[in-house]
Amino acid sequence: MYSIAINNGLCFINGEFTRASIGIEENKIARIAKEVLKGEIEFDARENIIIPAFFNAHTHAAMTLLRGIAEDMELNVWLKNVWRLERLLTPEDIYWGTMLAIVEMIKSGIAGFSDLYIHMDEVAKAAGEAGVRAVLCYGMADRGDEEKAKRELDIGERFISDWDGAFDGRIKAIYGPHAPYTCTPEFLKTVKERADTLETMIHIHVSETQWEVEEIKKQYGTTPVRLLDEIGFLDSNVVIAHGVWLDDEELEILKNRGVSVVHSPVSNMKLSSGIARVRDMLKMGITVALGTDGAASNNSYNFFQEMKFASLSQKIKYMRADAVRAEDVLKMATENGYRAYGILGGRLEEGYLADIAILSKSQHLYPLYSPTYGLVYSASGEEVQHLIVDGEIVMEDRVILTVDEEKIYDKVEKLKEKFIS
Numbered sequence: 268m269y270s271i272a273i274n275n276g277l278c279f280i281n282g283e284f285t286r287a288s289i290g291i292e293e294n295k296i297a298r299i300a301k302e303v304l305k306g307e308i309e310f311d312a313r314e315n316i317i318i319p320a321f322f323n324a325h326t327h328a329a330m331t332l333l334r335g336i337a338e339d340m341e342l343n344v345w346l347k348n349v350w351r352l353e354r355l356l357t358p359e360d361i362y363w364g365t366m367l368a369i370v371e372m373i374k375s376g377i378a379g380f381s382d383l384y385i386h387m388d389e390v391a392k393a394a395g396e397a398g399v400r401a402v403l404c405y406g407m408a409d410r411g412d413e414e415k416a417k418r419e420l421d422i423g424e425r426f427i428s429d430w431d432g433a434f435d436g437r438i439k440a441i442y443g444p445h446a447p448y449t450c451t452p453e454f455l456k457t458v459k460e461r462a463d464t465l466e467t468m469i470h471i472h473v474s475e476t477q478w479e480v481e482e483i484k485k486q487y488g489t490t491p492v493r494l495l496d497e498i499g500f501l502d503s504n505v506v507i508a509h510g511v512w513l514d515d516e517e518l519e520i521l522k523n524r525g526v527s528v529v530h531s532p533v534s535n536m537k538l539s540s541g542i543a544r545v546r547d548m549l550k551m552g553i554t555v556a557l558g559t560d561g562a563a564s565n566n567s568y569n570f571f572q573e574m575k576f577a578s579l580s581q582k583i584k585y586m587r588a589d590a591v592r593a594e595d596v597l598k599m600a601t602e603n604g605y606r607a608y609g610i611l612g613g614r615l616e617e618g619y620l621a622d623i624a625i626l627s628k629s630q631h632l633y634p635l636y637s638p639t640y641g642l643v644y645s646a647s648g649e650e651v652q653h654l655i656v657d658g659e660i661v662m663e664d665r666v667i668l669t670v671d672e673e674k675i676y677d678k679v680e681k682l683k684e685k686f687i688s
């Protein structure tokens with residue numbers, strides 16, 4: 268008898284959809300079978316599509332609070348506006364902003380997210396209470412100031428020691444230097460040494476805009492990826508967000524060092540940063556995951572939208588309709604996100620974490636010739652009916668069991684005042 272049995276669903280297994288039953292024991296997938304399985308809780312999934320839940324591999328969840336406040340700006344102008352507003356954010360704001368983000372993520376089938384932001388204790392509390400998985404880091408920037416470098420490292424490390432492994436291991440706490448243009452090479456070198464000593468990971472923005480590449484060349488005479496490689500920073504414990512402006516040699520470096528890349532097509536297009544070379548990266552065997560970035564540059568946390576934009580933008584970048592195939596986009600949204608952060612999830616396979624989304628057919632999925640194409644090109648997110656995270660049901664019939672949604676909307680609406688005055 269399994270704790271949960273999902274019977275006879277159309278399951279995304281090994282890159283294709285096949286009919287199967289899934290037995291969950293504790294927080295893992297214990298059995299994939301052709302026959303009906305017995306469970307304390309049973310889902311009759313004959314009419315459902317079952318996928319491994321999504322992993323949002325790069326976000327700033329609480330930026331929901333700044334959604335829609337700085338629009339139609341390129342990254343540098345946008346960042347100036349956002350940084351001014353972020354000074355107003357209190358720990359309590361971050362808690363409610365993150366909760367709002369988590370509600371949106373759960374509803375589009377996201378079981379886990381990787382977040383780089385401020386007041387991270389609140390993000391950890393919110394993720395823990397809501398029952399989702401999170402890889403979290405305090406966003407550090409030394410800006411060439413030695414005293415600030417020490418303070419930032421202290422905050423980042425205190426966060427890791429307080430939260431790594433919390434909530435039955437659902438929280439993974441890592442290092443988060445912001446970017447090569449806000450952190451000095453000396454600081455980044457120290458971060459890498461500390462991450463290696465603690466056997467933890469690093470999440471950082473790299474090569475997002477042409478401006479960044481030119482700025483780093485001006486300051487250090489080389490490009491961001493080459494600079495990071497020269498200081499010994501690039502490794503398999505490093506996840507870079509964006510990687511939009513990379514030449515062939517830089518792609519080789521990332522591949523050889525085992526660095527993972529998080530692609531955020533909506534944010535990159537909205538801030539007019541560019542379109543990353545995802546087709547080339549995937550062909551080379553680089554792990555490319557998918558991330559929404561923050562709600563102030565997206566403006567939503569809907570992974571169905573993100574998958575569709577990921578696919579369409581590549582078709583235009585390479586001017587070929589098969590630039591990145593739909594099944595590969597689905598893999599980027601699931602397995603690759605988990606893999607980038609060293610978590611055994613994102614696949615419907617025995618031994619993998621039981622992070623599973625149970626979908627039903629919405630109006631957008633009629634007629635359904637192929638679940639893969641349906642999910643990547645037609646679905647809206649409303650298809651996600653139930654979400655299981657770490658073997659627990661977090662959303663049932665689109666009702667989130669772990670949080671009070673109405674209270675979150677009330678709190679957040681009241682916070683608006685301080686940003687417009």
Ligand SMILES: CSC[C@H]1O[C@@H](n2cnc3c(O)ncnc32)[C@H](O)[C@@H]1O
Pocket residue numbers: 327342346349350353383384385405406407408445446472475534560561564
């Ligand atoms: C210091 S915490 C993280 C920091 O990053 C800012 N941010 C959000 N989105 C982006 C992006 O696309 N590129 C660079 N920086 C970004 C966020 O506002 C926080 O200040």
Ligand SMILES: [Zn+2]
Pocket residue numbers: 325326327472508560561
């Ligand atoms: Zn970001």
